[in-house]
Amino acid sequence: MTWRPIRMLVPLLLVVVWLAVGGGFGSYAGKLTEVSTNDQAAFLPESAESTRVLDVQEKFRQGATQPLIVVWTADGGTITPEQTAAATQMLNSLRGTAGVVGSPTPAFGSDDGLALRGVIQLDPDIPPRELLDRIRPAVAVDGLRAELAGPAATRADLSAAFAGIDGLLLGVALITVLIILLAVYRSVLLPLIIIVGSVFALTLASAVVYFLADRGVVKVDGQVQGILFILVIGAATDYALLLTARFREELAATGDRFAAGRIAVRRSFEPIVASAATVALGLLALLLSNLTNNRALGPVGAIGIVCAALSALTFLPAVLVLLGRTALWPAKPRPADAATRGIWSRVAAAVDRRPRRLWILTTLPLIALALFTPQLNARGVPLDETFVNDAPSVAAQATLSKHFPGGSGQPAVVVAPAERADAVVAAARGVKGVPDAAVVTQTGRPADSPKVVDGLVLVEATLSDAPDSDAAQDTVQRLRAALAFDRGVLVGGYTAQRYDTTETAENDTLLIVPVVLAIILLILIVLLRSLMAPVLLVVTVALNFLATLGLSTLVFTHIFGFTGVDASVPLYGFVFLVALGVDYNIFLMSRVREETVRHGVREGILRGLVTTGGVITSAGVVLAATFAALVVIPLAFLVQTAFIVALGVLLDTLVVRSLLVPALVRDLGPRAWWPSRLGRGTPPSQPREDTAHASITGDR
Template sequence: MMTHSRPGTIRATHGRARIWPRVLAGVGIVLIWLVLAGIGGPTFGKLSSVSDNDPAAFLPSSAEATEAREAQGEFLGTDSIPAIVVVSAHGALDDADRDALTRFAAAAERVDGVDGAVVGPVPSADGLAAQFIVPIGSDETIKTVVAELRAALAEAVEGTALTGHVTGGAGFSADLSDAFGGIDGILLAVALGAVFVILLLVYRSVILPFAVLLTSVFALCAAILVVYLLAAADVIALNGQSQGILSILVIGATTDYALLFVSRFRDEIAEGSDRSAAIRGAWRGAVEPIVASGATVAVALLCLLFSDLSSNRALGPIGAAGIVCAVLAALSFLPAVLFLLGRVAFWPVGPRTTGENAAVTVETGLEGQRGLWRRVGTVVSRRPRVVWVSCVLLLAVACLGLGQLRADGVPQSELVLGGSDAAAGETMLGEHFDAGAGSPVYIVVDESSADEVSAAVADQPDISTVTAIADGGGPAVGGQPPLVVDGRVLLSATLTVEPDSERAEEQIVQIRDAVHAIQPDTVVGGSTAIAYDTNVTAQRDLVTIIPIVLVVILVILMLLLRSVVAPVLLMATVVLSYAATMGVSAIVFTNVIGFSGADATVPLFGFVFLVALGVDYNIFLMTRVREESALHGTRPGILRGLSITGGVITSAGLVLAATFAALSVIPIMFLVQLSFIVAFGVLLDTVLVRSLLVPALGYDLGRVIWWPARLGREPQRPRVR
């Protein structure tokens, strides 16, 4: 007897049969990312072992201070980093104080990592203080050695009226490492917490924020693994600064890309598509802007390879690797998770099916739209020229603050906010000794010109003494001959001003002018020269890299939008937004927070991030505008693109601003300044430039923005999809 099944049952059975391979594929993708996270996650704690926070390690090989540093080891018998230990009493040092100092000297020489004899105690002229010079091996973990020296000092002076600090190059490097210590824990916790709160408010969903955060965390784990392997193989030079920026960049970028993908997926679900069709539609709609955005940011970061500073140059591939991982996670792990979850991802407030009610009339592009973005579109369409001219004038006023920007470096004692042991030690050192006693200026000169050069250096206004270095690394005194290596001698000059001050850097310039006039191949180094050469190189990088970044991004936009006019206008708005941001930042840093200046690399990093990330949002907007313009005409397409992308781009801007703002929890002046610049700049770009300036300018110009593409040359008749 023949039985007949209902057609619906057969289709359901076939549908279930077809979906299982997709489910298995989705599970497989999730498992691959779980494995990557399992391998990459534990490397967070290992990054410090391949990081170097010594400022000298990032100088270009062509810098004069680098050449001097390489020669110093030949004369001093080591390329160690000096720790200066300074101790003072309330009155003149007595026998008990001197006994404590002797105990410390003996304890310091027993500390693992101390490379050579401890010099001191050297009493001050006023008899109220003493100092030691403790050489630390360059291959040692400076943070650990300095911590042991501070512990030994505290034990030695216990029970006396003495107070002491560990300063010098090693002391500042250790304090900098301590300040970076919160990157793996506090920074990630604050950033992820801020993102989670924003996602809850945006989606009103319990499950979806976790899916997006997991995408960001997995992308970061993969990026950390790649960076660790590159640093361990000495392909890149990693420091705490790059590590912090990497974490924030990956979390922010991945979340932005995830927001765009989820928005497309939600639209597909709302139109009634099943999960398979919704993922395919979302992937097709999101892949071009996400890949284009990621490529723009990655290429902009890779432009840092043209930098002469090793620290800047390393951030290029580090950041680019992070962005690639962000794109891969957003286009693989997140789609797999959303496919497995389906509409459940939006629980308890799922997207409502819009159907025909979602259509907007092509006459204006606004009918059928509600809320904020309808009002914004109405303002743009009614008075576009007034809107964009007003925006430009407002940004131009903000640019006036650029006159207060002082980005020529800051004293080393101000790098760590809130004070540090090394900064306190430098202050104490300046009260009892020549301020530069622990950080001499080194001059490597031919033996035949040594006396003349020594006299020229001694004539400088901020130099107290100049001595030649003898065999054994000490000063050549009492008729002792200087050490001669390859026909050259090493001179050590003591500054009377703080070695990290602007006055000291000016003195380096004067010394170099004086000695080069005597012998051109003489080189001047030391910690002050390192700081000066770093600032000069950073300012040169700014002039070199900015044009390269602009040209590269402009070419990418032209290829993406198939236009010349639109990319040029977008780049102009982004550059104007950057200048306005730096103007506001300069006012805030100088008049509100009270910073004495800014690191010389801050404008360059701010430019790279703001231009690349600002173009991101314009890519999200303009790719959708181009898609809508091809169907309905340019002006309606602009309004439709604005209304469709308004919510997701604003959410993305808030997420990115919040993640970069999290950098301010690390008490490093550079990171605090960069966090404000990027957070404020992203909000300015999201709220003003992308929401008002770009749409109004495009609406005013009309289809000419697509020139020379056919979309910009042929009159368009709006047509309904």
């Protein structure tokens, strides 16, 4: 009589601890925006030439500001001298006002006489939306339409895109997961328990990330914050589905909630920990990247995964033990052999009948899709495609490019020794795609003396093409080659930053991909105690990634109309898809190995497929749906990443894990477990009485 209250003590304490975590740290998910930055200059490759230029610009007090370009156009006809004077007066009126650094340039006209342009340097420490709301009416000129372009305007639109990310994105993700769980479990209470556990995991992860970001240990921007939310909710739900399925199975077999909870945790601990380690270490491999935002995502994502696993292995089983059958109401516990009925028994029968034909028929379409992968253009997203909806800065940039040279407002910035300034200007003007180049002066007016800092000057080279175009990047390469006569000359600016980021992302992919594959392979070898099975799993998951990328290339080009993808999208897609794809194979193959030890190789793969089929498919749908929620943030990078991960997870769950892997293992037989005892055909141990079932295929 005294043992039962003691057994209740541990789960009660665990629940109390998590309630304290939720109550004490509940506000930190919303507070992450306080330590986030959407200034893309903070996430450039550290060793790139354009980053070194930015460091020099700070000495000129240009790196400490953000340019805002005001462009005026007439509703009809040419712009009058009176309107030009009025525009200049409006710009001068902003001098000395809060947030405006230095003196704005005068307004000067385009060659066609239909537009004016002026540049205002803004303090980057003040929220850009607040500044632009104040500047927009201040630059109004009668008879002219004023638009705001340039880095400061783009940053303001980014801030608007991420506004409410902690509420909107989280709400959409949680509602999506709740609807799926209600459909899967047909239970009222259990989906809410899983959702609460996911929120507690996110609360803890957000508090840890906030603490580290506030002390400068990690960097956080809107993209990293959004991915953290989705990753934690999706992973915590996946782990919860696996543990809950095992609890329900054991509760039906034993009738004792304490025993069911203990067995469920013991049987789920290894695959959940292996899965979490796979994703966390895969994300930590991003620390090898030379891109700061990639390195930021690594530890932040790993923290989220650890918190998700911790919640699933402590809070969830504690609540399940305390509530017992009540947690499943109105559904009832389902024994393991109940899972042998329905679609998964038919899938297992198909795998058993013709495994070789099945894995060949599933492999060939994947290979065909993978052949489209080289067509993916990963040189970056043009500015007019950065936002998936209409953004004011994009429209303003289009207006600017229509009336001025394509690179107006965002020139290439050349750092040169002061004594070589004339030679650098002459060489820059001789480069194809550079219509003009000039030294930055003390006042910003062409006739004044050059501004010299530490023996260096800045030369601004206007580009003929739009600064976000491939042609402009080619011009930057030619400019660097033409100025290579002096090692002290560096070429930077917006276009150079895009080029350096793309090149760095490609190098990062070549470095990080094999590291992630090696990490996953080692974890699988330890988990499955074999070599052949882990190699097969890594190969199939890699094939799934390539097929997903190939199919995404077709969709992006012919349906979504993207002309390119962000340089980091392939790497993000690889890390998420390969690590998360291995997750489902871990769930499957750990159960297959368990059943193989009891029932033999052939029966083991069939039982493992049937008993995990429903839960893994549900987990895949949940994860795909949570990543799809990223589309509520209207940025091409997140839309592209969300599509690739969601598509890849569904393809992996429904094809690779359900058909390809089981058919391969069934066809190989004991060889799939080489060189373990199972690979030598060692007879299975006698199955336990509470888990011995009739043959899946009905021929025992």
